Amino acid sequence: MSINVNVFFVSDRTGITAETLGNSLLTQFDGIDFRKSTLPFINTVEKARSTVDYINHLAETSGSRPILVSTTVSDDIRAILRGANSLFLDLFDTFIPVLELELNLHATNTAGRAHGVADTKRYYARIDAMNFALEHDDGQSSRGLASADIILIAPSRCGKTPTTLYLAMQHGIFAANFPLIEEDLEDQKLPRTIVPLSEKLFGLIVDPDRLHQIRSERRPGSEYASLRQCSFELRQAEAMYRRLGIPYVNSTTMSIEEIATLAMQEKGIRKQSF
Amino acid sequence: MSINVNVFFVSDRTGITAETLGNSLLTQFDGIDFRKSTLPFINTVEKARSTVDYINHLAETSGSRPILVSTTVSDDIRAILRGANSLFLDLFDTFIPVLELELNLHATNTAGRAHGVADTKRYYARIDAMNFALEHDDGQSSRGLASADIILIAPSRCGKTPTTLYLAMQHGIFAANFPLIEEDLEDQKLPRTIVPLSEKLFGLIVDPDRLHQIRSERRPGSEYASLRQCSFELRQAEAMYRRLGIPYVNSTTMSIEEIATLAMQEKGIRKQSF
Structure with a gap:
């Protein structure tokens, strides 16, 4: 019997970066039935809170802790998402501080630049x-x-x-x-x-x-x-x-x-x- | 005068995941002229070594340390790339150990699953x-x-x-x-x-x-x-x-x-x- 794990790709914009990143990681694990959902446009505190409620509900009823792959730029929204009962993997949490040090610059914290009409x-x-x-x-x-x-x-x-x-x-x-x-x-x-x-x-x-x-x-x-x-x-x-x-x-x-x-x-x- | 920083997206397959990851991060920094190159199919020790030589050469001549965004699955190749004179950001290094712990499983270390014909x-x-x-x-x-x-x-x-x-x-x-x-x-x-x-x-x-x-x-x-x-x-x-x-x-x-x-x-x- 294979194990089911719920995986959420969460983003304040399209979720494409979160999906790409998450799918790359998940392909490295065999024998688990990952149930993937993308939750795009989680760009307000309210939406972040109801996302957390939903994930917490699933965590309780499904028997395994969900994985949350996030590429959410806003510190406020990320702080709420981090509170969910899940393994929280966030692209910006992880790499932005390292880059800020290297470049000696502060990140702009602007959402949607990766797949928006920047130019x-x-x-x-x-x-x-x-x-x-x-x-x-x-x-x-x-x-x-x-x-x-x-x-x-x-x-x-x-x-x-x-x-x-x-x-x-x-x-x-x-x-x-x-x-x-x-x-x-x-x-x-x-x-x-x-x-x-x-x-x-x-x-x-x-x-x-x-x-x-x-x-x-x-x-x-x-x-x-x-x-x-x-x-x-x-x-x-x-x-x-x-x-x-x-x-x-x-x-x-x-x-x-x-x-x-x-x-x-x-x-x-x-x-x-x- | 804007600062130039060379950025390399390195992968043992197409480099698409590395590009997506890297571009998402770089859009958070203004005022730097990032000179991006993708180096796909770095799938042998020899190719990894010549990649490192090339990056080291650039690091010496360009006046700023390059950034290397990698999604290389093989431990051997990653170990060589990590030796380059660069800021080394690797997706797998960062997230795979956390996922292995969470899922209580070893990663398969198989390259090219994300954008290959897996199915x-x-x-x-x-x-x-x-x-x-x-x-x-x-x-x-x-x-x-x-x-x-x-x-x-x-x-x-x-x-x-x-x-x-x-x-x-x-x-x-x-x-x-x-x-x-x-x-x-x-x-x-x-x-x-x-x-x-x-x-x-x-x-x-x-x-x-x-x-x-x-x-x-x-x-x-x-x-x-x-x-x-x-x-x-x-x-x-x-x-x-x-x-x-x-x-x-x-x-x-x-x-x-x-x-x-x-x-x-x-x-x-x-x-x-x-």
Whole structure:
């Protein structure tokens, strides 16, 4: 029988930092059924008090002490949360005093800077990047390709679109993607539109079994989805990447974040923070 | 003259957790020019050693001690990084021992669980959600609308698409969006397709000035972009949301993350973690 532990990600804003931090820590523990909830916008003394009441109630009825992962900037609110019957892990409590000493500065104690619209210019850079990605998805438009920071290429259904959108959304990168169709792959030639942009290219492949499975969901029983066709396209794509010196990854066991990070590293693209 | 401090986000995987943690902390300090770099995939003793050499070199030449924000799981690699001439802040060093005590368990010390493909089923849920969002962007398709978890509605260019894609990418939520066109707004009636789905609706507005500015970039000088037209559409949209009891936000000063978090909270949608 596995143990249940209630975990709360509490924040005065979105709770995204608390979730990221908390999930990273919790993945290090096996055999426990963590029941996670995010409590965002706990930004008044009243909301903090009712949060504590709720956590205390759960602590009494559930049989195990909850864990509270907090990224609450306000000292007042944090003091209330600390009073809950829980293991209290707070990002600011822990690291801000060390940084204040190091930098010889007082922290500003301002909430919501991490995922708020701190900087309008950057906000628009991100929206622009997302629009660019949508307009240049799957070779739809070649108009702005020359302004792309990176162009992902791959046979159909290898994961170009999610990675492109992730690069735009998380990092404000101008990412496009271009499909490699059977003709390109047979001739071992890049589509003509992207030949002059070869410096920007980054290739994707996956394992043939995986591609067969993904394509079969879309078009079951088709030649397009057959293992034979998938293997052929992937073999040809990989051969072309190698011959032309295009960096690439096999993304079969990778997350979108990992593919994006590798692609940026390979292309020397610096991350922007939002 | 502002002070420069080099900050490194170091990780054995993508570095996303280290960036989130570090950026949250750094936003609390004004007046310092933080020069941030992410060093992902520092997953061997050799890479850790050359990271330390690089940081030490910078510490000597830059005149201020670098800050190293680490989320490195391996004890060996962390021990090497700790030797660098820097302020060393490590997530695992800090919180894992406390959690081990609380849970009466040893941490597994496995890298890359936070942003790796830990769970294939979840990975596909996320890709499915992104495909759903792309297929149901801007009222393109009504085929699957009934399976949407949420449908964002707004006049053109109020930020429906980025929020929809964010909900899909970050949380695996089936999010669609539907435009409110002039006819809908004049008649104060929802588009017929979404009338039966009113439980799923969430509205967006922005300030008229902002909308005027955004639309002017697309179609400068047009009636569509005029302040008069923008004000009219927004006034009508807000009146309709109120009359029909559709929850909504004015997103002018909000980030995509904040809009998404509010919308999920309002609709009682639970977050998934990836």
